Amino acid sequence: MGLNMWPKKENREHKKSYQKNQQERRKIEKGATHGVIARNQRLNSYFMHHRQVAKESLLRLLATPFASLMTWLVIAIALTLPVGLYVFLQNAQQLSQEWDDAAQISVYLEQNINAQQGQKLAQHIESWNVVQQVRYISPDEALEEFKQSSGFGDALQYLNENPLPAVVVVSPRTDSSNLRLTQVLLDRLQALPDVEQAQLDLQWVDRLFRIMALGQRMALTLGLLLGVAVLLVVGNTVRLAIESRRAEIVVVKLVGATDAFVRRPFLYTGIWYGLGGGLLAWLLVNVVIYWLSGSVAELVAAYDGDFGLSGLGFLTTLSLWTFSALLGLLGAWLAVGRHLSKIEPQ
Amino acid sequence: MINFEKVTKRYEDGYEALSELSFHVAQGEMAFLTGHSGAGKSTLLKLVMLMERSTRGKVVVSGRDLSETTRRKIPYYRRNIGLVFQDHQLLFDRSVFDNVALPLVISGAQPKEIGRRVRAALDKVGLLSKEKLLPLALSGGEQQRVGIARAVVNKPALLLADEPTGNLDPELSAEIMRLFEQFNQVGVTVMIATHDLSLIARMRHRILTLQQGRLLSDGA
Numbered sequence: 330m331g332l333n334m335w336p337k338k339e340n341r342e343h344k345k346s347y348q349k350n351q352q353e354r355r356k357i358e359k360g361a362t363h364g365v366i367a368r369n370q371r372l373n374s375y376f377m378h379h380r381q382v383a384k385e386s387l388l389r390l391l392a393t394p395f396a397s398l399m400t401w402l403v404i405a406i407a408l409t410l411p412v413g414l415y416v417f418l419q420n421a422q423q424l425s426q427e428w429d430d431a432a433q434i435s436v437y438l439e440q441n442i443n444a445q446q447g448q449k450l451a452q453h454i455e456s457w458n459v460v461q462q463v464r465y466i467s468p469d470e471a472l473e474e475f476k477q478s479s480g481f482g483d484a485l486q487y488l489n490e491n492p493l494p495a496v497v498v499v500s501p502r503t504d505s506s507n508l509r510l511t512q513v514l515l516d517r518l519q520a521l522p523d524v525e526q527a528q529l530d531l532q533w534v535d536r537l538f539r540i541m542a543l544g545q546r547m548a549l550t551l552g553l554l555l556g557v558a559v560l561l562v563v564g565n566t567v568r569l570a571i572e573s574r575r576a577e578i579v580v581v582k583l584v585g586a587t588d589a590f591v592r593r594p595f596l597y598t599g600i601w602y603g604l605g606g607g608l609l610a611w612l613l614v615n616v617v618i619y620w621l622s623g624s625v626a627e628l629v630a631a632y633d634g635d636f637g638l639s640g641l642g643f644l645t646t647l648s649l650w651t652f653s654a655l656l657g658l659l660g661a662w663l664a665v666g667r668h669l670s671k672i673e674p675q
Numbered sequence: 676m677i678n679f680e681k682v683t684k685r686y687e688d689g690y691e692a693l694s695e696l697s698f699h700v701a702q703g704e705m706a707f708l709t710g711h712s713g714a715g716k717s718t719l720l721k722l723v724m725l726m727e728r729s730t731r732g733k734v735v736v737s738g739r740d741l742s743e744t745t746r747r748k749i750p751y752y753r754r755n756i757g758l759v760f761q762d763h764q765l766l767f768d769r770s771v772f773d774n775v776a777l778p779l780v781i782s783g784a785q786p787k788e789i790g791r792r793v794r795a796a797l798d799k800v801g802l803l804s805k806e807k808l809l810p811l812a813l814s815g816g817e818q819q820r821v822g823i824a825r826a827v828v829n830k831p832a833l834l835l836a837d838e839p840t841g842n843l844d845p846e847l848s849a850e851i852m853r854l855f856e857q858f859n860q861v862g863v864t865v866m867i868a869t870h871d872l873s874l875i876a877r878m879r880h881r882i883l884t885l886q887q888g889r890l891l892s893d894g895a
Contacts, residue, residue, distance in 0.1 A: 370785055371783055373785075374783045374784065374785055374786070375783060377786070378780065378783065576764070577766050579764075580764045580766065580777075581777065581781065582750070582753075583724065583726075583753060583758055583764075584753065584754075584758065584777055584778045584781060584825070584829075585750045585751065585752075585753040585754035585778060585781050585782065585829075586750055586781045587750040587751075587781075588750075590750075590781055673726070674724070674726045675726070
């Protein structure tokens with residue numbers, strides 16, 4: 330709507346720029362007849378401005394590398410704790426998965442039960458819906474197994490008769506979280522008439538699961554608490570940034586900046602703080618994993634195991650970065666909402 | 676262009692800065708606003724810039740009743756007014772070019788357009804060769820001219836200035852005033868608040884004199 334700066338009044342001094350301006354105006358008028366083009370251009374410059382602001386806020390952070398690094402480190406440490414715990418739990422879960430398969434109930438049958446009765450009982454147990462699989466081991470087979478695995482094979486030859494009972498090995502349906510169900514199954518097996526004893530192997534695996542469930546809850550709680558801490562850190566840092574640019578904010582508001590325009594650089598600042606913290610946290614977690622992996626390998630080797638620490642997967646890493654950037658954005662948003670509206674031209 | 680109808684501005688502490696002030700500045704006119712400090716010059720400019728709102732009365736700028744302009748619309752309204760500050764209010768961490776480009780960036784202009792208009796504005800104030808410098812590398816007079824370039828880069832219909840020569844020596848002040856006259860000659864409505872009476876007395880433009888929030892005199 331602005332009245333033209335150089336209207337038709339002839340003025341030698343301004344003639345050149347006036348003519349240039351006329352051309353420009355013709356161009357603009359031509360453009361205006363194509364509303365879509367004008368809108369596209371507007372949208373274009375909108376995105377370009379976003380890119381520009383993003384770049385400028387990053388450069389602004391890098392201009393004070395030490396102060397920014399401090400903030401990034403604080404955020405990174407706050408993120409490393411829950412993420413590290415998460416990685417630890419992931420590994421523990423992976424490790425215990427192998428033991429989980431071994432969570433079986435050994436049902437020792439009475440000595441006087443013969444093979445036919447034993448197999449019939451095994452079939453009966455297999456029909457229960459909480460049971461996944463059943464394996465009948467006759468006393469002879471048990472002895473054979475024992476010979477092979479115990480190293481007492483020669484000594485056993487001196488026994489007159491096989492002292493081992495028949496065993497039915499019951500694998501519960503894999504629903505490891507439900508310890509109660511397994512316990513019920515155990516009691517039910519124990520109550521069967523021909524059963525001498527039913528024993529749950531690796532009961533501690535279930536206990537481990539409980540501990541891990543607790544650990545997961547702790548990781549979540551820690552994550553929530555430290556997430557709030559990150560919000561506060563970013564919020565406070567952005568608040569200081571707003572304060573230090575108060576004069577500039579007043580000027581841009583007076584030359585017609587919208588609230589969104591004023592807000593934008595600070596929101597990007599928050600994103601950069603969050604994202605930088607996330608990247609550093611990723612680095613820290615990996616350093617810790619690398620640092621621990623040597624000891625873990627030794628430990629696992631001592632147990633004859635085959636297990637390597639796994640780090641942050643691709644998706645986990647991606648969500649860590651996204652999450653930290655969002656945290657930064659949210660922290661900045663809170664600070665901007667609280668402090669920016671107070672800065673008005675006076 | 677600017678129309679005040681019995682405008683009263685009373686601040687929250689009870690101080691009445693303007694009392695039933697009425698005047699009209701026509702489109703294309705150039706007017707000085709003068710008076711002792713506390714006479715209401717700044718308040719008047721603040722009302723026009725919508726930094727404050729009148730307690731009573733009506734302020735109409737370019738046919739728009741400012742009492743009807745909502746908070747959300749204020750930025751868009753301000754884009755039609757060029758404002759020159761006493762202390763020029765440049766951003767010292769940005770080049771002369773970026774300072775002048777600010778209003779265009781804010782209104783979402785195309786980069787090509789920005790480059791062309793900024794150079795035209797800098798050319799106008801005679802600082803085309805200094806576009807890459809930081810404001811601190813310029814003299815006081817040059818800094819003020821950058822401030823003026825920034826105010827006119829958007830081609831506003833109305834140019835307001837608050838003590839634009841406050842910190843300049845007489846010679847530079849006269850130069851700055853001549854610049855404003857040039858803009859006025861090409862149709863821009865100009866209103867300048869100043870207390871440099873000796874300077875404006877020689878310039879033969881309309882002078883509005885305020886005293887205690889009222890119009891004391893109105894004339895050349």
